[in-house]
Amino acid sequence: MILIEKLTKIFGRGTPNEVRALREVSLGIDAGEFVVVIGTNGSGKSTLLNAIAGGFPPDSGRISLNGRDVTRMTDHQRARHIGRVFQNPFSGTAPTMTIAENLRLASLRGIPKRLSIGLDNGEMARLKERSAELGMGLETRLETPIGLLSGGERQALTLLMATLRRPDILLLDEHTAALDPRSAEQVMRLTERIVREHHLTTLMVTHDMEEAVHHGSRLLMMHEGTVALDLRAEAKAGLTPAILLGKFAELRIMAR
Ligand SMILES: Nc1ncnc2c1ncn2[C@@H]1O[C@H](COP(=O)(O)OP(=O)(O)OP(=O)(O)O)[C@@H](O)[C@H]1O
Ligand SMILES: [Mg+2]
Numbered sequence: 001m002i003l004i005e006k007l008t009k010i011f012g013r014g015t016p017n018e019v020r021a022l023r024e025v026s027l028g029i030d031a032g033e034f035v036v037v038i039g040t041n042g043s044g045k046s047t048l049l050n051a052i053a054g055g056f057p058p059d060s061g062r063i064s065l066n067g068r069d070v071t072r073m074t075d076h077q078r079a080r081h082i083g084r085v086f087q088n089p090f091s092g093t094a095p096t097m098t099i100a101e102n103l104r105l106a107s108l109r110g111i112p113k114r115l116s117i118g119l120d121n122g123e124m125a126r127l128k129e130r131s132a133e134l135g136m137g138l139e140t141r142l143e144t145p146i147g148l149l150s151g152g153e154r155q156a157l158t159l160l161m162a163t164l165r166r167p168d169i170l171l172l173d174e175h176t177a178a179l180d181p182r183s184a185e186q187v188m189r190l191t192e193r194i195v196r197e198h199h200l201t202t203l204m205v206t207h208d209m210e211e212a213v214h215h216g217s218r219l220l221m222m223h224e225g226t227v228a229l230d231l232r233a234e235a236k237a238g239l240t241p242a243i244l245l246g247k248f249a250e251l252r253i254m255a256r
Contacts, residue, residue, distance in 0.1 A: 037206075099149075128142065
């Protein structure tokens with residue numbers, strides 16, 4: 001589980017461009033929760049995910065993962081526990097390397113180098129099997145450089161790479177936003193399946209209100225560096241895109 005206590009992040013502190021990206025955010029996320037995060041541009045969604053991944057030290061507050069205080073741990077130190085997929089299908093993979101090589105790297109994430117010499121045939125067969133589960137025929141193209149794949153294929157593969165070694169947390173930052181509607185839906189279906197099958201604790205940022213309504217077990221709406229709305233169970237299940245758009249309008253009126 002993730003416990004976030006009074007987390008504050010200020011960019012450009014003391015300059016005319018000072019931004020309070022996170023303002024004393026407190027949040028507990030249980031193991032296995034699938035949290036959808038929405039909010040206007042600049043409301044702090046990516047900053048929240050980056051803080052969990054260890055992209056920067058916060059100005060104040062604490063983050064613990066499974067009871068361990070990770071606030072001062074670098075992103076590198078946390079990498080073994082965290083899977084990430086970004087909006088840009090070109091992030092997180094090596095374009096000139098083949099699918100097999102990328103998968104191999106992903107499967108070795110967090111394993112000390114001296115233990116990671118070569119992959120045996122059994123491991124290769126497992127990687128092939130996992131690629132086949134994506135349902136895109138990628139298992140027959142394992143020697144293809146990743147740079148030649150479509151955006152949808154790359155995002156599906158990145159999702160697989162992020163979860164190949166079961167992460168404690170899966171962080172998805174608008175991972176379907178750059179895809180055409182059909183590919184976005186396909187990657188979303190895969191996301192659902194992988195998250196459910198492996199009971200992954202997941203935070204998924206999206207601007208797509210249909211996605212926000214139809215996926216996840218909990219919904220957070222960020223607003224100016226705070227969590228303005230936190231809905232679970234029936235409250236989440238009863239949402240429609242229109243209700244969510246109404247909530248955005250309410251926040252705008254309150255901010256005036
Ligand atoms: N490295 C940085 N340096 C300076 N300001 C930053 C930095 N990262 C984020 N910010 C600022 O912090 C605020 C929150 O940014 P963040 O990226 O978390 O927003 P977001 O909710 O993810 O928005 P979007 O929907 O556009 O992705 C914004 O005002 C942004 O300009
Ligand atoms: Mg963002």
